[in-house]
Each structure stands twice: as C-alpha cells, then as structure tokens.
Amino acid sequence: MTTILVNGRSASVSDPPETPLLWVLRDSLGLTGTKYGCGVGQCGACTVHVDGAATRSCVTPLSAVAARPVLTIEGLAPAGQLHKLQQAWLQERVSQCGYCQAGMLMSAAALLARVPQPSDAQVREAITNLCRCGTHPRVLRAVQRAAAQP
Amino acid sequence: MKHEGFPIRRRVLLGAGGSLLLVCASRRVRADAASVWQALATLELHSNGLATLWLRKIEMGQGAHAGVLAVVVSALDLPAERFDLRQAPSRPRFGNLVTGGSFSAAGAARFLAPQVSGVRLRLMQAAAARWGVGLDACRTAQGQVVHAPSGRRLKYEELLRDAVALPEPKGDALAQAAAPAALPSEVGLAAQALHAPGRARDVVTGERRYGIDRRAPQDWVAVVARAPALNARMLSFDDAACRTVPGFERCVVVRGNQFPAQNHVRDGVAVVARNTWAALQARQKLVVRWDESHAVRSDSAALYKALQAAANQAPAWSPQAEAGLAAWSWQITLPAYPHLPMEPPNAWASASGEGAAAALHLVSGTQRQTRLHDALVKEQGWPREQVQVESPHLGGGFGRKLEVDYALEAALVARELGRPVQLLWTRDDDIRFGIVRPPSAHRIDLLHDARGGIAHWHHVFAGESVTAQQEPADMAQDAGDWTMRLPMLAFPYAVKSAEHIPRPLREGIPVGWWRGTAWTQVGVAVECALNAFARHTRQDPLGLRLRHLAGQGTLQRRHGERIAMRIEAPRLIQVLQRVAQAARWPVADAAPACGFYDCDGTYVAVIAQTDRERRRIIKLWISVDCGRVLTPDVVRQQIESSVVFALTALKSDGLHWEQGRVRESSLAELPLLTLAEWPQVDIDVVPSDADVSGIGEPVVPVLLAAAMSALGRGGKGAAAGLR
Numbered sequence: 001m002t003t004i005l006v007n008g009r010s011a012s013v014s015d016p017p018e019t020p021l022l023w024v025l026r027d028s029l030g031l032t033g034t035k036y037g038c039g040v041g042q043c044g045a046c047t048v049h050v051d052g053a054a055t056r057s058c059v060t061p062l063s064a065v066a067a068r069p070v071l072t073i074e075g076l077a078p079a080g081q082l083h084k085l086q087q088a089w090l091q092e093r094v095s096q097c098g099y100c101q102a103g104m105l106m107s108a109a110a111l112l113a114r115v116p117q118p119s120d121a122q123v124r125e126a127i128t129n130l131c132r133c134g135t136h137p138r139v140l141r142a143v144q145r146a147a148a149q150p
Numbered sequence: 151m152k153h154e155g156f157p158i159r160r161r162v163l164l165g166a167g168g169s170l171l172l173v174c175a176s177r178r179v180r181a182d183a184a185s186v187w188q189a190l191a192t193l194e195l196h197s198n199g200l201a202t203l204w205l206r207k208i209e210m211g212q213g214a215h216a217g218v219l220a221v222v223v224s225a226l227d228l229p230a231e232r233f234d235l236r237q238a239p240s241r242p243r244f245g246n247l248v249t250g251g252s253f254s255a256a257g258a259a260r261f262l263a264p265q266v267s268g269v270r271l272r273l274m275q276a277a278a279a280r281w282g283v284g285l286d287a288c289r290t291a292q293g294q295v296v297h298a299p300s301g302r303r304l305k306y307e308e309l310l311r312d313a314v315a316l317p318e319p320k321g322d323a324l325a326q327a328a329a330p331a332a333l334p335s336e337v338g339l340a341a342q343a344l345h346a347p348g349r350a351r352d353v354v355t356g357e358r359r360y361g362i363d364r365r366a367p368q369d370w371v372a373v374v375a376r377a378p379a380l381n382a383r384m385l386s387f388d389d390a391a392c393r394t395v396p397g398f399e400r401c402v403v404v405r406g407n408q409f410p411a412q413n414h415v416r417d418g419v420a421v422v423a424r425n426t427w428a429a430l431q432a433r434q435k436l437v438v439r440w441d442e443s444h445a446v447r448s449d450s451a452a453l454y455k456a457l458q459a460a461a462n463q464a465p466a467w468s469p470q471a472e473a474g475l476a477a478w479s480w481q482i483t484l485p486a487y488p489h490l491p492m493e494p495p496n497a498w499a500s501a502s503g504e505g506a507a508a509a510l511h512l513v514s515g516t517q518r519q520t521r522l523h524d525a526l527v528k529e530q531g532w533p534r535e536q537v538q539v540e541s542p543h544l545g546g547g548f549g550r551k552l553e554v555d556y557a558l559e560a561a562l563v564a565r566e567l568g569r570p571v572q573l574l575w576t577r578d579d580d581i582r583f584g585i586v587r588p589p590s591a592h593r594i595d596l597l598h599d600a601r602g603g604i605a606h607w608h609h610v611f612a613g614e615s616v617t618a619q620q621e622p623a624d625m626a627q628d629a630g631d632w633t634m635r636l637p638m639l640a641f642p643y644a645v646k647s648a649e650h651i652p653r654p655l656r657e658g659i660p661v662g663w664w665r666g667t668a669w670t671q672v673g674v675a676v677e678c679a680l681n682a683f684a685r686h687t688r689q690d691p692l693g694l695r696l697r698h699l700a701g702q703g704t705l706q707r708r709h710g711e712r713i714a715m716r717i718e719a720p721r722l723i724q725v726l727q728r729v730a731q732a733a734r735w736p737v738a739d740a741a742p743a744c745g746f747y748d749c750d751g752t753y754v755a756v757i758a759q760t761d762r763e764r765r766r767i768i769k770l771w772i773s774v775d776c777g778r779v780l781t782p783d784v785v786r787q788q789i790e791s792s793v794v795f796a797l798t799a800l801k802s803d804g805l806h807w808e809q810g811r812v813r814e815s816s817l818a819e820l821p822l823l824t825l826a827e828w829p830q831v832d833i834d835v836v837p838s839d840a841d842v843s844g845i846g847e848p849v850v851p852v853l854l855a856a857a858m859s860a861l862g863r864g865g866k867g868a869a870a871g872l873r
Contacts, residue, residue, distance in 0.1 A: 016396065019427045027371075027425040032363040033356020035545070036426075037492050038577040042817040045492060073356035086354040093348025093783055096211030096791060099492040099545030102356045124826040130817065132492045132546050133211045134794025136828040138348070138787075 004065055006031070007075025017063035021055075022046045024062050025072060033073035033102045037130070044129030047103035047110075048072045054110035073102035076109060085109055088146035096133035104129045108143050117147050187310040189269040191243050192262070193222070199293065199307045201228055204238040206247055207254040208517060210491075210544035210551070211347045211791075212846045213784030217255025218262070220341035220780040221842075225266035227290040228306065230340040240523040240539040247519040250552055250663065252749040252844025255780055259842035260750070268319045275319075276312035277304045338780035346784050360545045361515040364498045365572040370399060371429045372563050372573045375436050376418040376583050379445035379810025380409040380658065384417040384438060391435035392421060397428030401436070402566045404559055409446060410619040413525045414660060415555050416583060420563045426574065446658040448807035453614070453657050454483055457591035460612035460653045467595045467608040467649070475597040475605055478686060480679045482865030484671050485804035486586040486614075487664055488820060493545020495556035495575040495584070499564035509536040510564065514557045515544035522554040526561055548795070549663040553585055578815040586805055587664030588614035592675035592865075602687030604698060607648040609679075611638060611672060614661050615654030630654055632712045637672035637851075639707040640746050642717050643698035659807055665795060666850035669747055673851030677743035678864035681855075686867055691859075692730055692742050699723050717746050718753075721840070725755035725773040728834055733757045733771040739764065741859035747848030750841060752776040754849050758856035767797060767829050767857050775836035777843040782835065785845050789833050792849035798823045800857055 001012050006029060013028045020039075025031045025048070034057060037045030041059035048057045049071035077083040082090075085108050095101045104127065111118060111126045118126065123143050131139070185197040194202040203222055207214040215235060223230045238244040270290055277295035278285045281302060289296055294303045343349065352358040365371065377384065389401045399422045406415040419438055423429035461481065497514035510532050516522055519539045526532045526539075544551055560573035575583070590613035597606040617624050617631040625631060631654035638650035664670065684691035702719030726744050733740070740759040747754065753775040761768050772789055779785050801821045806813045814820055858864045 015425075015427070023425065023427040026363075027365075027367070027427070030367060031356075032359065035360075035493070036362065036574075037494075038817050039430075040577070040816060043492070043577075043822075077355075082351075082354070089354045090349060090351065093346055093787070095350060095353045096347050096787060097492065097544060097546045098211065098347065098350060098353030098358060099360060101353050105354060124824075124828075127825050130492070130822045130824070131794070132490055132548070132798075132822060134791035134823075136794055136823070136825050137790055137831065139825060140828070 002062055004062070004070060005067065006070045007072060013062070015062055017061060019062045021048065021057040021060045021062055021065055021070070025057060031072050031074055035099055035102060037100065037103075042130070043100070044107060045100045045103040047106040047129065049106060049110055052110065052113060054107045073106060076105065083109065084149045085112065085142065085146045088142040088149070092138045092142040092145060094135050094138040094142050096135055100129060100131045101135070104131065104135070104139055108139070108146070111143070112147060118143070120144070185310070187314050190265055191245070192238065193266065193269065195306060195310055197307050197310060199305060200232050200234055201226070202234045202236060204236050204244060206238050206244055207249045208237065208541045208544060209347065210249070210517070210547040212254070212788060213347055213781055214249060214254035216342050216345040216347070216781045216784055218258040219345055220338040221255060221258040221263050222266050223341050224337045225263040226270050228293045230337070230344050232293065235345065237541060240519040240537070248521065248552070249517045249547070250549065252747070252752070252846040252848060254844070256749055256842045256844045271319045272313040272316045273306050273309050275316055276309040280304065280309075280312060338782070342781040342783060346781060348783070348787065358543060360493050361498065361513055361542050362493055362496045362545065362574070364513045364542065366570065369498070369570040369572055370422050370424055370567065371426045372402070372420040372422045372560070372571050373429045373433050373576065374404055374418040374420045374559060374573070374579070375433055375438050376579070377406065377416040377440060379442055380416070380448060380660065382417065382445040382810070383441040384419060385441050386439045387419045388437040389421070391437070392432040395423070395428050395432040395435065397424040398432040399423055402563045404562055407529070409660065410656065412620045413529065413554050413558060415558050418559070420559070420573065422563065422567065422571065430576070442810070445810050448659045448810045450806040450808070453589065453659060453807070454591065456655060456657050457589060457612045457614070458483060460655055461591040461593040461610045463653070469597055469606050469608070472597065472605065474599055478596055478598060478683060478867060480594045480682055480865055480867035481592065482675055482678060483591045484589060484674060486589040486659060486661070487799050487804040488581060488584065488586055489548045489550035489664060490580070490817070490820065490822070491544070491546030491548055491550050494577055494580045495550065496573060497557040497560035498570065498572045499560040500570035501561070501564040501568065506533060508532055508565070510561055511538045512557055512561060513540045513542065514560065515547070515551055516541045516554060516557060517544070517547050517549070517551045518554060522557050525554050525558055529558065530561055532561070548665045549667070550584060552663050577817065581805070581815055581820065582812045585660045585662035587670065588616060588661040589804070590614070590671045592671070594675065594679045596683065598683070598687065602684070602689045602694065604643065604683070605646045607641070607643070607645045609638060609649070609675065610651045610653060611675065612653040612655060613668070613671060614657055614659060616661050616663060618654050618656045619661060625654065626710065632710065634668050635709060636713050636748065637669040639709060639713060640715060640717060640748065641676060642702060642705060642719055642722055642746060643695070644700070644702050645698065666847045669745070669847070670851045670854060673745045674855045674858065677745065677852065677855035678859050679867070681741050681743070681859035682864055682867040690736065692726060692735055695726060695742070695744060696723060715748050716751060718751065721753040721775050722746060722755070725753050725775050725836065728836065729755040729757050729771045729773040732773065732832055732834055739860065741856050741864070743852045743855035743859065745848070745852045745855070747844070747851070749844030749848065752843040752845065752848040754852040756849070756852045756856040758853070758860040760860045764860070764862050766827065767860065769830040769832070770853070771832045772849065772853070773834040773836065774845070774849060775838055775840070776845045776848070777838050777840040779835060779838070780842060785835055786833055788845045789849050790831065792853055793831055794823050794828070796850050796853035796857060797827070799854065800861070800863070
C-alpha cells in the first residue's frame with residue numbers, strides 16, 4: 001500500500017508503484033477531473049500539480065510522487081468556490097468540448113503561482129497543453145484576466 | 151392513463167437501472183412530475199411553469215444546446231431559465247438522432263420552430279376560448295398569454311388542461327402562429343448565457359462526466375488488440391503472460407466484420423482487467439496470431455498513384471477550340487487527415503439476460519445514437535426495446551464519433567462478460583485503427599481569354615469515397631457519390647461552361663466524415679486553383695473572383711433527389727468585399743479564398759497572411775454570413791475553433807499506410823496547433839436577417855484554401871496544350 005496526499009487528504013492506494021499517477025487518481029481515487037488524452041505526456045490533459053509544479057500525471061509513476069502533495073482540478077478551489085482562473089474561464093467563455101480544460105487550468109494555475117503577471121509571450125510559452133477544439137485565444141485572455149485579479 | 155381529468159403522458163422510461171440523463175447538472179431545474187403536457191415529442195410543459203426540452207442534438211462544444219434552446223425560447227416565448235434540458239435517448243419517439251452537418255441550430259430554426267410556434271398558438275387559443283375573445287386580440291409575453299384590450303393575463307401553466315384538448319394547428323392557422331416577433335437578440339443571449347459551452351461550470355471544476363468518466367470503481371476496463379490490417383483475421387491468442395499482471399481478468403474475442411461495411415469493426419482480442427493500467431499492461435503481454443492472407447494491403451503510395459491516375463483518366467477533357475482562348479491545367483493532392491478528438495473513442499456497456507430477455511445499457515459519446523441503436527439490433531441481435539443508448543457530452547467529435555465501431559465493440563465484450571465494462575481506445579489506437587478524411591486528387595482544366603477571364607471550367611475530383619464504403623446502395627448510376635458532387639455543384643462563378651466530375655474510389659483505407667467533409671476537398675481545390683490561376687495570369691485573385699461573381703444573382707443547383715442548393719452570389723460578394731476592406735487589400739504575402747456551404751446557406755471569405763518566409767500563418771481576416779445569428783459568441787467561438795482545426799491540419803500530411811498499417815501512432819507525428827502559434831485573427835460576422843445557417847464546418851474549407859495558397863502549398867499549375 002502507498003499513502004499519497006491528494007488535495008490535502010491522505011489516501012491509501014494499492015496500485016503498483018509504476019502505475020502512472022493519472023490512473024491512480026482516476027481509477028483508484030475516483031478523481032476523474034484529470035483526463036486521459038494521450039498517455040505519453042504529449043497533450044497535457046492529465047496535468048496536475050506535484051509539489052506546486054505542473055506535472056503530466058500520465059508519465060509520472062506513483063513511486064515518483066511519494067510524499068509530495070498532489071493537487072488536481074478538484075482541489076484547485078475549496079468546495080463550492082471558484083479559483084480566480086475558473087472564474088475568468090467562465091467570464092471569457094473559454095471552453096468548447098471542455099475535455100482538455102482541466103489540464104489547461106492546472107497549467108495556468110502553476111504559471112500564475114510562479115509568474116503572477118505573465119506577459120502574453122510567457123503565457124504562450126508556458127502553456128503547451130493541446131486543445132483540438134481551439135480555445136486558444138480565450139485561454140490567453142482568461143489567464144490575463146485572472147492575472148489582473150488580486 | 152388519466153389523472154385529474156386530463157391525460158398525462160408517461161415519461162420515457164429508460165430501462166433497467168437507468169436514470170434520466172440530465173444535462174448541465176449544475177443548472178438542473180427540477181420539473182414537476184405531477185402534471186405535464188407533452189406538447190411535442192421533445193417538449194413538455196409542466197404545471198409549475200417549467201418546461202422540459204429533450205435535445206436531439208448532442209453537445210460536443212459546438213454550442214448546439216444553446217442554439218436549439220434559443221430557437222425554442224423564441225418560438226414558445228418562454229424565458230430560457232425556465233427550461234430543463236435533457237439529452238434524448240435513442241427511443242422511436244425522438245426519431246433519427248444524428249448530430250453533424252452544421253445543422254443543429256439551423257435545423258431547429260427551420261423545422262422545430264414552426265412546431266413550437268404551434269404549441270404557443272394552442273396556448274393562445276386556449277386563453278382566447280376561456281376569455282371568450284378573438285384570437286387576434288391575444289399575444290404572448292414571456293410565458294403568459296395577454297389580452298391587450300382588457301389587460302387580462304393567464305400563465306401558460308394555467309392553460310395546459312385546455313390546450314391539450316385543442317387540435318394541433320395546421321396550414322393557415324400554423325402559418326399565423328409561425329411568425330412571432332422576429333427572434334429578438336436578447337432571447338438568444340439569454341439561452342447563450344445559460345447554456346453556451348463556455349458557461350459550463352462543471353467543466354472548469356472538473357465535475358463534468360464524459361463517457362470516459364462513467365465507469366464505477368468496480369467496473370472492469372477493456373482495451374482491444376486489433377487486427378493490424380483491415381480484414382486480417384484473428385487465428386488464436388495466448389494470454390499466459392497477461393496473467394502475471396495484477397488485476398488482469400480475462401480476454402474476450404471480438405469478432406469483427408468484413409471491410410468495407412457500414413459499421414466496420416476489426417477482429418480483435420479484448421484484454422479485460424479491473425482497472426485501466428492493468429488492462430494496458432496486460433495488452434502489451436498478449437500474443438495474437440493473425441491471418442493476413444486476405445488482409446487489405448492499404449498503401450499510401452499506391453493509393454495516391456491511383457487517385458492521381460483517376461483524376462487524369464481518359465477520356466480527357468477536349469473542349470472545342472475557341473478563338474482567343476488559352477488552356478491552363480492544375481493539380482493538387484490532398485491528404486488523409488485524422489480527427490483526433492481529445493477524448494479518445496470509448497464506450498461503457500452493461501448487459502444482462504439472454505436471448506429475448508437480453509438487455510443492454512450503453513453510454514458513449516456518439517454523434518449517431520440511432521445508427522448505433524440500429525446496429526446493435528441488426529448486427530448483434532439485441533432486442534430493440536431493451537437497448538438504451540445514452541450519449542453524454544462529447545470530449546470532441548469532429549465526425550469521428552459518427553462511427554459506432556467502438557460502441558459495438560463494447561457491447562460485444564459486455565455481453566460476454568455479463569458485467570459492466572468500459573472499453574477504451576488509447577490515443578495510438580485512435581490514430582492507427584480509426585477512420586480518416588478521405589484523401590483525394592484533383593485536376594482542374596480551364597480555358598481563359600487574354601484578360602484572364604475564365605470561359606470554361608473542368609474539374610475532376612478523384613477521392614476515396616465514404617459513401618462507397620459505408621452506403622454502397624446510395625451509389626446510384628447517375629449520381630455516383632452525391633456527397634462528392636454536392637460541393638462541386640456549389641461552384642458559384644460565372645463561366646460559359648463548367649463540368650464537375652466526381653470519381654469515387656474504394657482503394658481500401660477506412661474513411662469517414664471529417665469536419666467539413668467533401669467541402670474541404672472541393673472548396674480547397676477550387677479556391678487554390680483560382681489563386682494559382684490568378685498568379686499565372688498576373689491578376690488580383692480577389693478581383694478575379696469578384697469579376698466572376700458579378701451579376702450571378704441567386705443560383706439554384708439541383709441534382710437527383712439529394713441535391714438542392716440555393717446560392718446567393720451577392721452574399722458571397724459581400725463577404726469578399728468585407729474581408730478585403732478589413733485587411734485593406736492588397737496585402738503582402740497573403741491569399742484570399744471564399745466559399746458557400748450548404749447548411750443551408752453560409753458564406754465565408756478569408757484572407758490569410760504568412761510571415762515573410764512563408765513558413766506560418768501570422769494573420770487571418772475572416773468574414774462570415776451565416777444568416778440570422780442566435781448566439782453570437784458561440785458563432786465567434788466556432789470561427790476561432792475552425793482556425794485551429796484548419797491550421798492544425800496543415801502542420802502535417804495526415805496518415806500514411808504501408809503494408810496495410812498506419813505508420814503514425816502518436817500526436818508527436820500529428821502535431822496540433824499550440825497556443826504559441828495562435829495567429830492574429832480578425833473576425834467579422836455579417837448582421838443578417840436571412841435564415842439561420844450553420845457555423846461548425848463552413849469556415850474550415852475556406853481557411854484551408856487561403857492558408858495553403860498563402861503558404862505556397864496550393865497545388866501545381868501549368869499552361870497546357872489543347873488536345
């Protein structure tokens with residue numbers, strides 16, 4: 001059994017240590033907000049925070065997480081509340097199909113935690129998540145909108 | 151069944167363990183089950199003032215729900231927030247459920263609005279009868295009928311009992327009701343504010359459950375080891391090594407069908423485990439023997455050769471020589487593009503019982519619920535009334551999810567297992583075993599005068615045919631593949647003669663409907679050819695188009711039973727002029743394109759500008775006329791979406807086959823446009839009172855053409871001798 005810390009709570013899981021964190025989150029812990037898009041770290045739909053850093057959970061084995069805190073989309077804001085990025089996302093009407101957006105939001109949140117007032121170029125460079133529907137211009141606007149909030 | 155003196159229609163029951171699938175759970179509106187008038191198959195009015203709208207179209211981010219709701223809100227004159235939206239399951243009551251063709255909101259405006267207006271008319275008639283006044287003294291106001299002279303009002307919910315007894319209005323009476331005040335823009339905005347895809351709270355919180363999320367912890371997971379080539383047969387398998395994987399349960403044979411088929415399923419072995427990782431690990435250890443003696447040896451090199459040969463096939467065009475005319479010839483070959491929805495194909499299925507008592511509950515993001523339901527009955531023998539197909543929100547469709555193959559696989563496995571299972575396609579499964587936009591080769595010959603005016607036009611479109619593969623009965627002698635002919639007949643330019651020749655082929659790669667369908671082949675060919683011809687004759691490509699559109703008026707294009715288009719050339723001229731003005735044409739390093747799309751009539755013009763080195767698109771000017779706009783931000787969003795879709799396509803040459811196998815297997819080989827690559831985009835949506843027309847697909851072909859021409863990838867032309 002492995003104990004991990006997810007969204008501020010300890011959880012015991014019986015997954016083998018090489019199991020990607022993505023599947024531990026989705027299948028063992030029922031946290032399905034983190035999505036499977038490619039399984040090989042190319043699309044970013046599986047982005048979570050491990051110790052505050054944006055991390056592609058599909059290529060992060062459980063053993064590499066160890067005791068470091070994991071934050072998923074479900075934990076981005078306290079229950080019933082919205083993080084300023086989530087609010088900005090709704091105000092800018094970013095999402096289309098929505099499938100990649102949890103990963104986008106987690107990448108954006110990690111960026112704002114490092115660089116509270118990123119330039120457009122910094123946002124474009126930092127957020128490499130793929131989106132098939134084409135939310136690109138609205139993601140860029142929503143990040144700036146959130147950055148402008150306290 | 152009667153209750154309280156007037157009949158109550160029973161709610162649709164969804165079978166064993168099913169629950170009514172509610173859309174947008176965070177905005178769920180509780181509808182009163184005590185008394186309800188099922189006014190239409192898709193519309194129920196409740197005695198508590200709420201209404202249930204059953205949506206026949208699925209939502210995949212394109213805004214279908216908001217668009218259809220806007221239509222209904224206006225036609226019924228009931229506020230958007232009073233509506234409870236539900237996704238229609240695959241029941242006969244709801245007819246043929248299919249989402250595609252950029253016709254969800256537009257179709258609702260054309261077909262559903264008059265019916266909903268009829269419901270509003272019955273409410274007005276009911277009130278008029280109760281008051282003993284004339285119908286023409288009554289109007290509606292946001293869920294109430296009002297008698298203007300006296301100021302009396304009755305809420306819709308107070309009139310249900312009376313209205314249900316009235317006959318459905320037809321003919322003149324229906325026409326009278328079918329024209330409420332023109333769709334006020336605030337009606338659409340209200341529907342948009344509540345239900346536009348970008349307003350979905352459950353997406354940003356991670357609470358939304360797509361098909362891939364419907365698995366309960368105890369449900370098993372299956373991934374399939376599929377036939378490596380079409381029509382390879384599974385001979386045997388050895389799962390001994392799979393048993394070393396903790397969580398592995400068993401294997402299930404998936405017997406496919408012969409390609410080509412309407413719903414082709416490959417032979418395979420489903421590896422079933424207790425969780426996803428175990429299934430993936432176990433599949434890697436599975437050993438399968440395949441018989442490829444009758445496999446289709448799909449090969450891109452041979453395929454493109456065949457397409458080009460067909461495009462150049464005899465009899466060659468031999469126009470009569472005309473004095474003063476010169477000949478020019480041009481060719482282009484277009485790739486086989488994948489769909490790549492971010493949520494890969496998957497389906498959850500739960501089966502019980504046997505024979506006549508067999509039942510199946512299937513949850514899968516699909517664009518064709520009825521086709522799936524029919525296939526389950528006809529191809530797998532499930533009893534029709536005991537099949538329940540639910541489609542949740544899709545994590546992208548783009549036409550891939552018109553195919554029902556992955557759901558059919560899930561049903562087969564579920565039946566064998568006798569317990570719920572989620573069947574998942576990995577990304578490389580999606581790339582290697584899915585369907586593609588058909589590749590094609592085009593040859594355009596034309597005769598022109600000394601000023602570069604086109605007199606005669608001849609276009610051969612040789613393409614792998616979806617219709618030939620999936621619906622061979624539709625390949626009529628004279629019409630061939632009508633889906634290939636349709637965009638060809640939309641050629642709007644004034645010329646002395648134009649010949650459009652579709653040559654459908656069936657060369658053995660699995661094809662389907664990609665966003666924009668054959669318009670992305672024909673529209674690209676025509677518009678790229680025009681740009682190339684303009685360069686050849688040293689004329690302004692915009693001017694060339696405007697010259698050949700001037701005076702065209704309204705064009706009627708018909709062919710057989712399937713094709714009837716009405717193309718209003720002035721609207722095409724208008725978008726060309728608007729985009730030219732916005733860009734301050736002429737623009738360096740840029741190319742234009744324009745096009746009509748039959749959904750029922752959307753007009754698009756684009757100017758695409760590259761960087762100096764012609765490596766990438768840096769700016770786009772886009773003008774769209776899609777008729778009356780119900781949900782302006784959704785329309786704008788779909789235009790942005792089309793930009794990313796088109797520019798993504800141009801980042802690769804699509805898929806390639808060798809020895810029956812797809813060469814590509816990952817997104818690294820099929821790169822999507824990144825945020826960093828998003829260009830400057832100037833969007834103009836023409837204010838219009840014309841009929842509502844679609845927006846999901848029309849911009850894609852025009853963007854592709856403009857971008858390809860600007861990037862110098864718009865085909866090869868040459869002056870040609872006349873034969």
